[in-house]
Amino acid sequence: xxxxxxxxxxxxxxxxxxxxxxxxxxxxxxxxxxxxxxxxxxxxxxxxxxxxxxxxxxxxxxxxxxxxxxxxxxxxxxxxxxxxxxxxxxxxxxxxxxxxxxxxxxxxxxxxxxxxxxxxxxxxxxxxxxxxxxxxxxxxxxxxxxxxxxxxxxxxxxxxxxxxxxxxxxxxxxxxxxxxxxxxxxxxxxxxxxxxxxxxxxxxxxxxxxxxxxxxxxxxxxxxxxxxxxxxxxxxxxxxxxxxxxxxxxxxxxxxxxxxxxxxxxxxxxxxxxxxxxxxxxxxxxxxxxxxxxxxxxxxxxxxxxxxxxxxxxxxxxxxxx
Numbered sequence: 279x280x281x282x283x284x285x286x287x288x289x290x291x292x293x294x295x296x297x298x299x300x301x302x303x304x305x306x307x308x309x310x311x312x313x314x315x316x317x318x319x320x321x322x323x324x325x326x327x328x329x330x331x332x333x334x335x336x337x338x339x340x341x342x343x344x345x346x347x348x349x350x351x352x353x354x355x356x357x358x359x360x361x362x363x364x365x366x367x368x369x370x371x372x373x374x375x376x377x378x379x380x381x382x383x384x385x386x387x388x389x390x391x392x393x394x395x396x397x398x399x400x401x402x403x404x405x406x407x408x409x410x411x412x413x414x415x416x417x418x419x420x421x422x423x424x425x426x427x428x429x430x431x432x433x434x435x436x437x438x439x440x441x442x443x444x445x446x447x448x449x450x451x452x453x454x455x456x457x458x459x460x461x462x463x464x465x466x467x468x469x470x471x472x473x474x475x476x477x478x479x480x481x482x483x484x485x486x487x488x489x490x491x492x493x494x495x496x497x498x499x500x501x502x503x504x505x506x507x508x509x510x511x512x513x514x515x516x517x518x519x520x521x522x523x524x525x526x527x528x529x530x531x532x533x534x535x536x537x538x539x540x541x542x543x544x545x546x547x548x549x550x551x552x553x554x555x556x557x558x559x560x561x562x563x564x565x566x567x568x569x570x571x572x573x574x575x576x577x578x579x580x581x582x583x584x585x586x587x588x589x590x591x592x593x594x595x596x597x598x599x600x
Contacts, residue, residue, distance in 0.1 A: 372598055377458065379452065379459035379461045381460075382461065382462055382463065383477070384462050385464075385477045386567065387464040387473045388473045389521065390462050390565075390566055391451055391462060391473075392521075392566075393519075393524070396519075397512070397519070398455075400454060401453065401454045402451065404451070404452050405449070407448065407472050409441065409449070410441045410446070410447050410468075411441065415440075415442035416442075418448075419438055422438045439465045439479070441465075444468055445468055446467055447466055447472075449463070449466065450462065455497075464477050465478045466478055485564070485570065492570065494562075494571060495570070495571050496571075496572040496573070497571065501575070505546070505547045505561075507543070509526045509546035509561060509573070512524065513525065523564050523565070524563065524566055525564050526546060526562070526573075527562050527563065529545050529546075529548045529561075530545045546561060547560065547561050556579045557576060557578030557580040559576075
């Protein structure tokens, strides 16, 4: 992160801190949280989104996260316009603004938040929580309740929290990066303070990326960054913070943690120099919650391929009036 970027990030967080006074009372019960809770959801999203991505469409898409409902939530204001009515007849793809965020359910909220903000440099957009009640329970979990009934098992035994009656609660935090938002979610017991301690459900033991339904978050390394050194520094900084699960793979065969740590620096990244992926460098890494992360760098021919694809996409969207 450059000096300018650090200054911008610091200034953005100061703005967020000033806005947060008088905000969500639930978040003020967390004395150890590094960022204060935001005020009104829509106000924070508009301000932080615009500051973070310079007025891109993502900022407007962030206006009302669909899941964040409680029984007391007010209905959205305003009636559909004629233009919106015409949009409703368009193909499904023309009704989208792209991907708004990636969600990650974490075991420890504060630890995950520290990693994605202080280690990887994201900026907090907002935090909210203590979600419970029938409406939010059904919004997120009704398919799993049906599955449990079909299997004739207690839904709690297959990882379904009781948001309906409030025995468990859901907390969320949104973290803004240059071109995407990551949402951190934690399901906790009602007695557990927000942000502190482990989640209600046990983490999965098997985290191979080969399992169907597995997903990963991929971060884009800047062109002028030494990728091998970045991986080394990432592991060192994470270890300094006690995030012992943050471990990147090596491109050579290692059979123990000692061998992985002793591998040469140039084993930190896989640099592809032929075929359609020529110029692509990558490595897989586990995050502090055991989540699958990838880091990539795209240079030369493969970078041009992605740039041309983006340009073609923009032309198509413009031609369709999107």
